[in-house]
Amino acid sequence: MTKTVVLYPGLGVGHLTPMVELAKLFLQHGVAVTVALVEPPVKAPDFSAAVARAAASNPSITFHVLPPLAADAPPAGSSSDDTPKHHxxxxxxxxxxxxxxxxxxxxxxxxxxALVIDMFCADALDVAAELKLPAYFFYASGAGDLAVFLNMPSVRANMTMSLEEFRDSVLSLPGAPPxxxxxxxxxxxxxxxxxxxxLRMFQRMPESNGILINTFESLETRAARALRDGLCVPYRATPPVYCVGPLVSGGGEKEHECIRWLDAQPDRSVVFLTFGSLGTFPKKQLxxxxxxxEKSGQRFLWVVxxxxxxxxxxxxxxxxxDLDALLPDGFLERTKGRGLVLKSWAPQVDVLRHRATGxxxxxxxxxxxxxxxxxxxxxxxxxxxxxxRMNMVFIVEEMKLGVEMRGYDEEMVTAEEVETKLRWVMESEDGRALxxxxxxxxxxxxxxxxxxxxxxxxFVEFLEDLETVNRS
Known part of the structure; x- marks a missing residue:
């Protein structure tokens, strides 16, 4: 009989997208999948559009939007003293x-x-326990982050210094570089x-039957080994950990204006700049x-x-x-042909995989x-x-696949830094070695x-383990 799993992503496109890729992986192994969705507390067009795209392009996956809370339920951002809660x-x-x-x-x-839940949905462990369902986490970030974060409840509980001193300290934890x-x-x-x-969320993760991670063994060998060896959860046994990635979207957007623009550019000549669904900058940084x-002389595709x-x-x-109001006077005209600025969104996977992107x-x-x-x-x-920031540490220090844009944690990443790093990565011997x-x-x-x-x-090991759990 065909197995059925329910996937339960958290809020936001960044959590839905990898969960849909995981759903496709289940389908490839003959497992039926339903994705149970939660509407954000504030109507989010980005999320609705992502759900619509996912449903249209994956007819074999069932998408079910859970009914919203009762109209008389207090909104998530309210509190008894009318002060807004932290997001x-x-x-x-x-x-x-x-x-x-x-x-x-x-x-x-x-x-x-089985119920497979996003890390932010740790409270759903209680539902799984009540219904006697095996519950697994799908951790949509890297094994290095997870190794650090599973340690944090213990680190914070045993901390003898002040928070100010802690912030200034250097940490050496299993699975991570200092x-x-x-x-x-x-x-x-x-x-x-x-x-x-x-911290409670990370403390609860080891209560699950296992953790699926969107990474692959050779990318994060040290972190994967530390997790498997139980070095990251000092206070209890670590459940099985399965590195099943990289699960990324296949793309498929061929008609967008930026793809046609890229078609006219030389191979590996364009720098692509985009900062995620929540990434915004003040006018001065833009x-x-x-x-x-402009000073770098590089071709670019930039999402603003x-x-x-x-x-x-x-x-x-x-x-x-409003690009004319946000960008320097004449910038769009002066860089016309060499650069393209897009408003709000680009088909990221298709841009990244285009032969012209460098x-x-x-x-x-x-x-x-x-x-x-x-x-x-x-x-x-x-x-x-x-x-x-943790991801950057792993990318630069551990994987050695990137370079830091200095100034991000200060007032500003300067024009000089942007120019220097773009020239370095596109023109230097070190950039070519990277x-x-x-x-x-x-x-x-x-x-x-x-x-x-x-x-x-x-993933095969995970399915076999799930079979064993269901039999017991």
């Missing part, structure tokens, strides 16, 4: 409140063999309720990027999003950017990191938020997914 707490509150609709949905299905504590996500560098909620691009105001909710949609300026979100690696591109690392390293890893990524490869074998 992380809002997210956990919203996902926690969806346990009841999730439970009802799972009960309505004829059979479910790194500055200040590179950890801001959400866990405080004593806030948000920090406590994130002007510095523009000046650096409207700046986000300080009090704007992360889930609120941004308006279309390097990738990225915010180091893990989806983008893997997409760049799979495309064989050098990574110019400009982390913005969440775990992206490209050669990335091309080797690109081949290893493809091999990992083939029958007999490490990720293929890990």
């Amino acid at each position: 992380v707490i809002q997210m956990f509150d919203h996902l926690g409140a969806m346990n009841a609709p999730l439970r009802d949905f799972l009960r309505s299905l004829p059979a479910v063999d 790194f500055k504590a200040s590179d950890l996500p801001a959400a866990i560098l405080t004593d806030s309720e948000a920090a406590k909620a994130v 002007e510095e990027i523009a000046a650096g691009l 999003r409207s700046p986000r105001s300080a009090d704007q909710n992360l889930n609120e949609p941004l308006g279309e950017p 390097a990738f300026v990225t915010h180091c979100g893990w989806n983008s990191t893997l997409e760049g690696i799979v495309a064989g591109l050098q990574l110019l690392c400009w982390p913005l938020y969440a775990e992206q 490209r050669e390293r990335v091309l080797v890893v690109k081949d290893r990524a493809a091999d990992a997914l083939k029958e007999g490869g490490s990720s293929y074998a890990a």
Whole structure:
């Protein structure tokens, strides 16, 4: 009889996209898949569009949007004293409140063999336990991050220094190179309720039956080994860990204007700059990027999003950017032909895999990191938020597949830095050597997914383990 799994992604496109790729992997192995979706608390066009695209291009996957909370339920951002909650707490509150609709949905299905949840959906472990369902996490970022974060509840609980001293310290943890504590996500560098909620989430992950990670063994050997050896969870046994990636979208957008523009450019000549669905910059930083691009003399494709105001909710949609108002006078005209600026969005996977693209300026979100690696591109690392600084440490120090854009953690990445790094990566011998390293890893990524490869074998092992769990 065909197995059935339910996948439960968290909020946001960055969590939906890799979960859909995981769903396709289940289908390839003959397992039926339903993706249970949670509507964001604030209507998000990006999310709705991503769901529509995923459903249209994957007819064999069932997508089910869980019913929204009752109209009289308090909104996720409210509190008893009317002070707005931290956006992380809002997210956990919203996902926690969806346990009841999730439970009802799972009960309505004829059979479910496992529930696979996003890391932010740790409260759904309670639903799985109640229904006696095996529960697995799908960790959509890297093994290095996971090795560090599983350690953090213990690190914070046993900390003898002040938080200020901790932020200034250098950490040496199993599975990771030494790194500055200040590179950890801001959400866990405080004593806030948000920090406590994130640490609780990582503390709960080992309660699961196992953790699937969107990475491949040869990319993160040290971290994968530390996780498997149980070195990252000092307070209890670590569940089985399966490196099943790289799971990235196949693309397929052929008609977008930027693809036609790339078609007219020389091979490996264009630098692509984009910073994820939440990545925005103030006008002054956009002007510095523009000046650096212009001075560098390099061809470029740049996605510009409207700046986000300080009090704007992360889930609120941004308006279309006014490029003439945001960029230096005459910039678009002076760089016409050599560069193309897009408003808000580009078909990223298709751009990265295009023969004309030669390097990738990225915010180091893990989806983008893997997409760049799979495309064989050098990574110019400009982390913005969440775990992206940690990703940059692993990309630059451990994998040696990228270079840091200096200034991201200060006031500004200057025009001079943009110009210098673009010239370095596109014109220097060191930049060419970096490209050669990335091309080797690109081949290893493809091999990992083939029958007999490490990720293929890990997924088969996971399915066998699931069979054993279901029999017991």
